[in-house]
Amino acid sequence: MAGGGNKGSGRPAKKKNPIKGTGGNVRRGLEGKGATPPAHMRHWHKDKARTERIEREEKGGRPSSPRASASSRPQVRTRRSDDAPEYIGGRNPVVEALRAGVPASTLYVAMRIDNDDRVKESIRIAANNGIAMLEVGREKLDRLTEGAVHQGVALQIPAYDYAHPEDLVRIAQDAGEAPLIVALDSVTDSRNLGAIARSATAFGAHGMVIPSRRSAGVTGGAWKTSAGTLANMTVARAANLTAALREYREAGLFVIGLDGEGTVDIGDSDLLDGPLVVVVGSEGKGLSRLIRESCDLIVRIPMHAAAESLNAGVAAGIALYEVARHRRR
Incomplete structure (x- = not known):
């Protein structure tokens, strides 16, 4: 069809205007903003808050971790294990671990459990030592202990x-x-x-x-x-x-x-x-x-x-x- 236009419409095609430039905005954006500042200078970075907390504790004379206050044992360098937390199941093992001061983080107790002296003592020791306590269903205890006999009680131990x-x-x-x-x-x-x-x-x-x-x-x-x-x-x-x-x-x-x-x-x-x-x-x-x-x-x-x-x-x-x-x- 002579004269061009939209195919099949019979109308001549509109002439497109030339694309305007960006005025250098793209070029300036590609130049970058310099090196990334270290973690402690980035206000959004989680390490900044941790660093500030440690500095406040050191100025106040308080230990930065619970292990630092264990004065009876020589201070040793520690290597955080990459292992996942462990779980001890069973009323006797749990109460014995709590009596011995095993470094536990959470005590799990089944709902509607028949409380005997071991369960009551476990709850009391956990409360006195600031160990978190959660009441959960037996299905969750089965998963945490990988099907072992837990008798309605499990203790979470962080990686050593x-x-x-x-x-x-x-x-x-x-x-x-x-x-x-x-x-x-x-x-x-x-x-x-x-x-x-x-x-x-x-x-x-x-x-x-x-x-x-x-x-x-x-x-x-x-x-x-x-x-x-x-x-x-x-x-x-x-x-x-x-x-x-x-x-x-x-x-x-x-x-x-x-x-x-x-x-x-x-x-x-x-x-x-x-x-x-x-x-x-x-x-x-x-x-x-x-x-x-x-x-x-x-x-x-x-x-x-x-x-x-x-x-x-x-x-x-x-x-x-x-x-x-x-x-x-």
Whole structure:
């Protein structure tokens, strides 16, 4: 169709006006506003409020965290675990954990629960220590405890703050004692960790060190088995246990490995009364090759030939008793 226009309309097309420029606004917008200011200078950033709170507390002489006020124990560097919160279920485990001062954050109680003395005591301790309390349905308790028997009560425990391996030596030095440290090699059952912590506390160990990978951590199961003794036992986590043992040896500590294939009975060792690290291996495989090579001595617990290998928690308890007996001489 001659003359153009809208197709099929019979009308000539309108002439479009030229597009006006932006007057440099786009160019200026692309220039940017300079470097991003640090967090504490951004009024909208959450770290600014936290920084100001910490500064106010330091000026006022108040501790910035509850752990800073725990004066009875040496201050140690802590590493926040990436683990999720843990839950202890059951009336006896919950009340025992609260009695022992386990660092709990929330107490969950089922609605319309039959309150016995254990539940009443748990509620009273939680209230006295400022622990939050929530009344929830049993379905929620089932989810929190992953189907375990909770008897209508559960206790939430935040992720554990692990110390640095070097701090365990300083704890012993502050106490004026020869260091006694328990290291766990590939112990993956949290109940064994709790049992070893219980023995370590009973026989005067200054701390425990665990590897950050392929190892049980301080979980709800460990708290439950330890019967609350983990509240008085410092646990450190090492990125590389072999390197941590090497650093202990360089600091003057002897490292002995506990293994059924050891060549020396633990009672015959002459290293037990000095600065010492006792390494406990897993039940099935014992000590790994690199850890074995890092030890000054491999010792065994003498047993009848027909007896099978001991549980890691039982073996650690026997070994630590023998160490304590030598140190009392």
